[in-house]
Amino acid sequence: MRKRLKLPAFVFILLMLILAVNSVTVSAAVGLTDSDIKEGLDFCRDYPVSLTLDGQKVQIDPSGVPAVIIKERTLIPARALFEKMGGVVTWDEQKQAVGITLNKTQVSLTINSQTAYVNGQAKTLDVPALIIDHDGDYYGSTMIPVRFVAESIGCTISWDDATRTVGVKAPAVEPSDEAKDDKDADDNTADNENSGDETVPHVITRPEPDPSIDLTDDNDNTGTSVGSGTLSGNGVFTAMELSPLPMLTENAKKQMIVIDAGHGGKDCGSIGNKGTSNECFEKTPNLDAALKLNAWLKASGATTYMTRSGDVYYTLLERAQKANTRAATLFVSCHNNSNTSSSPNGTEVHYYSKVNEYGDTEKDIYGIESKAVAKLAEKYLVDALQTNERGIKESPKLAVLNKTQMPAIIVEGAFMSNPSDLSKIQSSEYAERYAYAVAKAIIESFNKAFPG
Numbered sequence: 080m081r082k083r084l085k086l087p088a089f090v091f092i093l094l095m096l097i098l099a100v101n102s103v104t105v106s107a108a109v110g111l112t113d114s115d116i117k118e119g120l121d122f123c124r125d126y127p128v129s130l131t132l133d134g135q136k137v138q139i140d141p142s143g144v145p146a147v148i149i150k151e152r153t154l155i156p157a158r159a160l161f162e163k164m165g166g167v168v169t170w171d172e173q174k175q176a177v178g179i180t181l182n183k184t185q186v187s188l189t190i191n192s193q194t195a196y197v198n199g200q201a202k203t204l205d206v207p208a209l210i211i212d213h214d215g216d217y218y219g220s221t222m223i224p225v226r227f228v229a230e231s232i233g234c235t236i237s238w239d240d241a242t243r244t245v246g247v248k249a250p251a252v253e254p255s256d257e258a259k260d261d262k263d264a265d266d267n268t269a270d271n272e273n274s275g276d277e278t279v280p281h282v283i284t285r286p287e288p289d290p291s292i293d294l295t296d297d298n299d300n301t302g303t304s305v306g307s308g309t310l311s312g313n314g315v316f317t318a319m320e321l322s323p324l325p326m327l328t329e330n331a332k333k334q335m336i337v338i339d340a341g342h343g344g345k346d347c348g349s350i351g352n353k354g355t356s357n358e359c360f361e362k363t364p365n366l367d368a369a370l371k372l373n374a375w376l377k378a379s380g381a382t383t384y385m386t387r388s389g390d391v392y393y394t395l396l397e398r399a400q401k402a403n404t405r406a407a408t409l410f411v412s413c414h415n416n417s418n419t420s421s422s423p424n425g426t427e428v429h430y431y432s433k434v435n436e437y438g439d440t441e442k443d444i445y446g447i448e449s450k451a452v453a454k455l456a457e458k459y460l461v462d463a464l465q466t467n468e469r470g471i472k473e474s475p476k477l478a479v480l481n482k483t484q485m486p487a488i489i490v491e492g493a494f495m496s497n498p499s500d501l502s503k504i505q506s507s508e509y510a511e512r513y514a515y516a517v518a519k520a521i522i523e524s525f526n527k528a529f530p531g
C-alpha cells in the first residue's frame with residue numbers, strides 16, 4: 080500500500096514542478112509570469128498603445144514587439160524612443176544589460192532585474208526590462224519601462240486614456256553641454272567649462288558592433304600614404320627621422336580605432352590669419368592629420384574607421400555614435416586649439432576616464448585607458464611638433480569624450496591663434512609629424528594591452 084502511493088505522489092510533485100517552471104520564466108521575485116505578459120500583449124493587440132515624442136507620433140518597428148502595458152506599466156522597444164532624442168542606447172549581451180545615455184544621465188537596466196542604475200545609483204523598478212517574444216519566433220525584443228527611463232533622463236510623461244497614448248516631452252538640451260561641446264578648450268575657458276561636472280560619474284556600457292556595418296571599411300579613399308626618411312623641418316621645425324613604426328600584434332589588429340577629424344563642412348573650426356590671403360580654417364589641418372594618422376595606423380595593420388575623409392559636417396553626437404556602433408576600442412579626435420589672446424601656445428590632449436555601472440575602469444573593460452594613451456600621445460606630439468607642453472586634461476564636458484562608450488582622446492595639436500604655432504600648422508610637415516606621434520602612442524599602448 081505504501082509503495083503504491085509513494086510513486087504517484089512523487090510523479091505528481093514532479094509534474095507540478097515542471098508546470099511551475101514552465102509557466103514562470105521571469106524570476107519569481109519580480110512577480111511577473113508569462114501569463115501576465117501574454118495578457119498584456121493580447122489586450123494591447125486589441126487596444127494598441129501609441130507613443131508620441133514632443134507631439135509627434137513615434138513609429139515602432141512593425142516587425143518587432145509593439146508597446147505593451149504589463150501590470151500598469153508601459154514597456155517599449157529599447158531603441159524606439161531614446162535614439163530619436165539623440166540618446167545612445169547600448170546592449171551588453173554578456174550582462175544582459177541595456178544602457179540609455181542622454182545629456183549627462185546614464186540609465187542601466189538588466190533584463191528581469193528590478194534594480195536599475197541611474198548614474199550608478201540603484202533604483203527599484205515595479206516592472207523590469209524584459210525580453211519579449213510576442214509571435215513565438217524565438218526572436219525576442221528588449222522592452223524597457225518607458226516612464227522610469229524617460230523620467231530618469233529628465234523627460235516629462237503623460238498618459239491619454241481616450242487615445243491610449245503615452246506622451247513624452249524631451250528635456251531641454253543643456254546649453255552648457257551642446258553649445259560648448261564643439262569649442263576647443265583653451266587655458267582661459269577650461270576651468271569654467273569643466274566646473275561642477277566632476278560629481279557626475281560617467282557610466283558606460285561596452286557596445287556590441289551593429290551587425291549591419293561593414294567593419295572592414297575605413298571610409299578613406301583618399302589614397303593618403305605614410306611619409307618616409309627624414310623630414311627637413313622647412314625652416315620651422317628642426318629635422319626629424321621618420322623610422323617605420325612597429326607592426327601591431329594580431330590581437331591589437333582586431334581592435335577598432337575610430338579617427339575623427341574635428342569640424343568639417345559648414346563648421347570650419349577656429350580660423351588662423353583671419354581675413355588675410357593666408358587664412359587657415361582649422362578643419363583642414365585637422366583632416367590632413369587625421370588622414371595621415373589613418374595611413375600610419377593602417378601601415379601597422381590596424382582596423383580603423385574615419386568619421387569623415389572629406390570636407391563634410393557631422394554633429395558631435397553622430398561622430399560618437401559612429402564609434403559606438405562600431406564597438407571601437409579607442410576614439411581619437413584630431414583638432415587644433417585657439418584662444419582669444421594670441422599668447423597661449425603648445426600642445427594638449429584631453430581625455431575622460433570612464434567606468435561602467437559596476438565600477439570597472441576603462442582598463443578593466445577595454446584593456447587600455449584614455450589617460451595613459453593621452454599622456455603618451457602628448458609626449459610624442461611635443462617631441463614631433465616641437466611645441467610647448469601644456470599637458471593632459473580631464474574634460475568630462477567635451478561631447479565626443481562623454482558620448483562615446485569607450486576610451487577617447489581629443490588631440491589639440493597647436494594654437495591657430497598663436498603666430499609661431501600657426502606657422503607650424505601651416506607647414507607641409509605638420510600633418511605627418513602630428514600623425515606619426517599619435518600613431519606611435521596608440522601602437523605602443525595597444526601592443527602593451529593586447530600582446531600576442
Ligand SMILES: [Zn+2]
Pocket residue numbers: 261262263341342348349361414415416
Ligand atoms: Zn577644434
